[in-house]
Amino acid sequence: MEGERRVRVGLLGLGNVGQSVARVLEENSYWIERKLGARLELKKVLVRDPHKQRPVPVDMITTDARDIVAHPKIDIVVELMGGLEPARSLIIQSLQAGQAVVTANKEVIAHAGAEIFQAAAVSNAQLAFEGSVAGGIPIIEALKEALAANRISCLMGIINGTTNFILSKMAAEGVDFSTALTEAQRLGYAEADPAADLEGHDAARKIAILASIAFETRVSDDAVYRQGIQAVTADDIAYGRELGWTLKLLALARRHSETVEVRVHPTFLPNDHPLASVHGVSNAVFVQGYPVGETMFYGPGAGGDATASAVLADMMMVARRRLSGGKELGCTCFDQFPILPIATVETEYYLRLEAADKPGVMAEIARLFGKNAISLNSVIQKRSIGSDAEIVLVTHRTPEGKLQNTVAALNTLACVKAVRNVIRIERGQG
Ligand SMILES: NC(=O)c1ccc[n+]([C@@H]2O[C@H](COP(=O)([O-])OP(=O)(O)OC[C@H]3O[C@@H](n4cnc5c(N)ncnc54)[C@H](OP(=O)(O)O)[C@@H]3O)[C@@H](O)[C@H]2O)c1
Numbered sequence: 001m002e003g004e005r006r007v008r009v010g011l012l013g014l015g016n017v018g019q020s021v022a023r024v025l026e027e028n029s030y031w032i033e034r035k036l037g038a039r040l041e042l043k044k045v046l047v048r049d050p051h052k053q054r055p056v057p058v059d060m061i062t063t064d065a066r067d068i069v070a071h072p073k074i075d076i077v078v079e080l081m082g083g084l085e086p087a088r089s090l091i092i093q094s095l096q097a098g099q100a101v102v103t104a105n106k107e108v109i110a111h112a113g114a115e116i117f118q119a120a121a122v123s124n125a126q127l128a129f130e131g132s133v134a135g136g137i138p139i140i141e142a143l144k145e146a147l148a149a150n151r152i153s154c155l156m157g158i159i160n161g162t163t164n165f166i167l168s169k170m171a172a173e174g175v176d177f178s179t180a181l182t183e184a185q186r187l188g189y190a191e192a193d194p195a196a197d198l199e200g201h202d203a204a205r206k207i208a209i210l211a212s213i214a215f216e217t218r219v220s221d222d223a224v225y226r227q228g229i230q231a232v233t234a235d236d237i238a239y240g241r242e243l244g245w246t247l248k249l250l251a252l253a254r255r256h257s258e259t260v261e262v263r264v265h266p267t268f269l270p271n272d273h274p275l276a277s278v279h280g281v282s283n284a285v286f287v288q289g290y291p292v293g294e295t296m297f298y299g300p301g302a303g304g305d306a307t308a309s310a311v312l313a314d315m316m317m318v319a320r321r322r323l324s325g326g327k328e329l330g331c332t333c334f335d336q337f338p339i340l341p342i343a344t345v346e347t348e349y350y351l352r353l354e355a356a357d358k359p360g361v362m363a364e365i366a367r368l369f370g371k372n373a374i375s376l377n378s379v380i381q382k383r384s385i386g387s388d389a390e391i392v393l394v395t396h397r398t399p400e401g402k403l404q405n406t407v408a409a410l411n412t413l414a415c416v417k418a419v420r421n422v423i424r425i426e427r428g429q430g
Contacts, residue, residue, distance in 0.1 A: 005037065005038040005039060005323075006038060006039050006041050007036075007038050007039070007040050007041065007075050007076060007319040007322065007323070008041050008043045008073055008074050008075045008076070009025075009040055009041060009042050009043060009074070009075070009076045009078060009315065010043055010044045010045070010046070010067070010068030010069075010071065010074040010076070010077050010078065011042065011044070011045045011046065011068075011078045011080060012046045012065065012068060012069075012077060012078065012079045012080060012081050012087070012090055013046065013047070013079065013080035013081035013082070014045050014046075014047050014054060014056065014061075014080075015080065015081075015082075016303075016304040016307075017080045017104055017131065017304050017307045017308060017311065018045070018078075018080040019055055019304060020304035020305045020307065020308035021078065021080065021308045021311050021312060021315075022042060022045070022055065022056050023055065023308075024305070024308050024309075024312060025040060025042055025312065026042075028312075032312070032316060035316065036316050036319055036320060036323075037320075037323070038319060038323055040076075040315055040316070040319060042056070042060065043060070043068075043073065043074060044060055044061075044062055044067050044068050044071075044074065045060050045061055045062065046062055046063065046064075046065055046067070046068055046081075047061060047062075047063060048063065050063050065086070065090055068094075069090050069093050069094050069097070069099075070093055070094060070096070070097035070099070074099060075099060075100065075319075075322065076099065076100045076101070076102060076315055076318055076319065076322075077090070077091075077094040077099050077100070077101050077102070078101075078102045078103070078311060078315060079091050079094075079101060079102070079103040079104075079105055079108075080103070080104055080105075080311070081105070082105055082107070083105075083107060084107050084108060084111060084112070087103070087105050087107075087108050088108045088111075088112045088115075088116070091103060091105075091108060091116055091119075091127075092115065092116060092119045094125075095116070095119040095120045095123055095125040095127065096119055096122070096123055096125075097123070097125075098123050098124070098125050099125060100125060100126040100127070100128075100318040100319075100321075100322060101120070101125065101126070101127050101128070102127075102128045102129070102131075102311055102314040102315050102318060103127075103128075103129050103131070103132065104129070104130075104131030104132050104307055104310065104311055105129070105132055106132040106133060106202070106205040106206055106209060107205055107221075109129050109132050109205075109209050110132075110204075110205035110206070110208040110209050110220065110221035111205070111220060111221050111222070113209070113212065113218065113220070113333075114218055114220075114331075114333070117330065117331035117333070118331075120328070120330065120331075121330055121331065124328070125328075126318040126321060126322065126328045127328075128314035128315075128317060128318050129209070129314070130310040130311070130313060130314050131307045131308075131310035131311045131314070132206070132209060133159065133206040133209050133210055134157070134159050134206065134283045134285060134297070134299070134301045135161075135283065135299070135300050135301045135302045135303060135306040135307045135310065136299050136300045136301075136303070136305075136306030136307060136309045136310055137283055137284075137285065137297050137298065137299040137300075137301065137310075138297070138310065138313070139210065139285045139297050140209070140210075140213060141313075141317075142287075142297060143210065143213045143214050143287070144213055144329060144332070145329075147287065147289060147292060147295075149291075150289035150290060150291065150292050151289060151290045152214040152215065152255065152287060152288070152289040153254065153255050153288050153289060153290065154252070154253070154254045154255070154287075154288040155207070155210050155211065155214050155251075155252070155253045155254075155285060155286070155287055155288075156250060156251070156252050156275060156285070156286045156426070156428065157203075157206070157207060157210065157250070157251045157252075157275075157283070157284065157285040157286065158248055158249070158250065158251075158275055158278045158282075158283055158284050158285075158301075159202075159203050159206045159207065159210075159251050159283050159285065159301060160197050160200075160202050160203040160206075160249055160251075160283075160301070161189060161280075161281035161282065161283060161300075161301045161302050162184055162189050162190045162191075162194060162197035162198070162202075162281070163197055163198060163200075163203070163228075163229050163249040164248065164249065164278065164279070164280065164281060164282065164283070165180075165184050165187075165189045165190075165280050165281045166180040166181055166184050166190075166198075166229065167180075167229060167232065167237070167247055167248060167249065167266075168279040168280050169183060169184075170232070170234050170237050171237050171241070171246065171247065172279075174234050174238065175234065176233065176234050177229070177230065177232060177233070177234075181194065181198075189281055198228045198229055198230055199226070199228035199230075200226040200227060200228045200229075200249065200264040200265065201221075201226065203226075203249060203251045203264045204221050204224040204226045204251070204264045205221045206251065207219075207224060207251035207252070207253055207262055207264060208220060208221040208223070208224050208262065210251075210253060210285070211253035211260060211262050212333055213332065214253065214255075214287075215253070215255050215260050215335075215337065216332050216333055216334045216335055217260060217333055217334075217335040217336060217337040218333040218336065219253070219260060219262055219339065223262065223339045224262045224263060224264060224339075225262070225263040225264070225265070225342040225345075226263070226264045226265070227264070227265035227266065228249075228266075229249050229266050231266075231421055232247060232266050232421070232423075233420075233421065235352070235390075236350075236352060236421050236423060239350075239352065239382060239392050240268045240350065240423075243268075243350075243394070244270060244271050245268035245269060245270060245271060245276075245350075245425065246268070246269050246270075246271055246273075246276035246277075247266055247267070247268055247269075247423070248266070248267055248269055248275060248276070248278075249264065249265070249266055249267070250264070250265065250266075250267035250269070250275070250426060251263075251264045252264075252267070252426065256340065258337060258338075259337055259338050259339070259340045260337045260338075260339055260340065261339070261340040261345055262339055263342065263345065265424060266423050266424075267423065267424050267425065267426050268350055268423055268424070268425045268426070269425075269426055269428065270427060270428070273286075273426075273427075273428045274286055274294075274296045275296070275428075278298065281300070281301065281302065282298065282299065282300065282301065283298070283299065283300070283301025283302075284296055284297060284298040284299075285297045286428075342400050343399065343400050343401030343404070344399055344400070344401065345399065345400050346397045346398060346399050346400070347397060347398075347400070347424045347425060347426060348377070348394065348395055348396060348397055348398075348424070348425040348427075349393075349394070349395045349398070349403055349422055349423070349424060349425065350392065350393070350394055350421075350422070350423045350424075350425055351392070351393040351394075351395070351407070351410075351419060351421070351422050352382075352390065352391070352392050352419075352420045352421045353365075353390075353391050353393070353410065353416055353417075353418065353419045353420055354385060354388045354389070354390055354391075354416070354417040354418055354420060355388060355389055355391055355413075355415050355416045355417060356387065356388060356389070356415045356416075356417070357384055357387055357388055357389035358415075360415075361389070361415045362379060362381070362391070364413065364415055365379070365391070365393070365410065365413070365415075365416070366379060368406065368409055368410060368413065369393075369395070369406060372402055372405060372406045372409070373402070374395050374396075374398045374402060374403065374406055375395065375396040375398070376393060376394070376395055376396070377394040377395060377396050378392075378393070378394045379391065379392075379393050379394075380392045380393075388417050390420075394425070403422070407419050407422060
């Protein structure tokens with residue numbers, strides 16, 4: 001810190017989020033300084049390509065990380081490069097040098113969180129990562145501070161805007177998956193390579209971070225059960241609607257007594273669930289805890305400016321603590337609870353299958369469920385497809401393993417052409 005009232009900032013990355021951070025830091029400097037009682041001064045910016053036109057003075061630009069990381073004239077390192085490396089190494093080096101670090105990088109926190117928190121603890125350095133989950137929604141601070149006295153039992157989130165846009169469009173217009181994806185790409189809501197969003201990797205990283213904070217146990221992204229939205233059809237969405245449900249890519253984390261359940265997959269929610277009305281690219285996180293009860297956090301889950309809102313607030317928070325000598329909260333993963341294997345997780349299921357359209361078939365299918373001790377809530381014949389019939393089955397709560405065995409057995413029945421889709425149903429109980 002120069003004198004008492006200046007905090008010097010170095011940015012690693014000047015892309016979507018970095019440019020918004022640099023611009024808003026300038027535009028809102030008066031209010032930021034008034035609230036913080038100090039000036040956040042942007043000193044250096046690391047980029048890959050030094051020849052690109054940049055909205056900051058040329059002498060701020062560097063391609064050498066050592067101008068920022070562990071540099072004695074930088075107090076806060078703001079990592080906005082993305083990806084695992086070199087971001088992870090640069091964050092750790094900054095923390096080891098005693099610099100405060102702010103990042104919006106979910107990949108690094110979800111995958112290398114334990115190591116990063118350890119580096120921060122050893123050098124008593126500050127680490128903040130609000131922008132890494134749900135863009136502009138202040139969910140991490142809410143879980144860490146505002147809800148700190150609660151025992152959180154369940155988190156349910158729509159935390160990937162791309163997939164929520166696609167599913168909302170399929171539901172509103174009856175279009176198929178690829179049409180909705182093309183539209184998302186045209187509008188800039190989906191990357192040219194959208195795999196990380198569609199396959200649920202992005203949501204898995206975010207729910208791993210939220211579950212670690214909410215349940216005080218380390219959840220790594222690769223421990224999260226994950227299934228993407230590619231197999232969802234407009235028919236599934238329409239049949240769900242007839243049954244009073246909305247389809248979402250749900251990220252769910254639930255605490256059991258000594259285990260944690262964490263999963264991301266397409267899920268039917270009752271239409272009156274608060275998350276069912278979250279449409280388009282918006283994000284929301286629904287939290288159940290004691291004593292608070294049910295709360296929901298809603299807002300823009302991505303975008304340079306929305307994420308800059310979270311990053312700048314983190315920068316102000318770490319600067320304030322640095323100036324006041326306040327203690328950092330640090331890592332709160334006190335436990336090491338195992339993650340519940342997906343085979344033992346219990347939900348209700350929707351199944352859509354094609355079977356021969358002739359007498360006795362429904363009874364044969366129902367008999368198989370009975371034999372596997374799965375109770376059926378409803379069996380509905382939807383329409384004829386040539387000589388076959390499309391059938392929708394809804395089960396009562398049953399363990400996943402039992403359901404998967406039954407699906408395998410269904411596929412061997414001569415009368416069943418194929419099980420086309422299996423979608424879990426959540427009623428929202430903690
Ligand atoms: N975009 C969003 O809506 C959003 C929302 C929430 C969180 N985030 C997270 O925020 C972070 C930044 O996202 P973004 O969308 O701003 O990314 P981006 O537009 O791709 O920008 C990345 C920036 O980092 C620089 N960079 C990347 N690798 C580098 C390297 N090895 N050495 C030096 N500079 C390097 C790039 O330099 P060049 O300019 O020279 O290429 C670019 O300026 C990511 O972790 C992302 O997950 C983004």
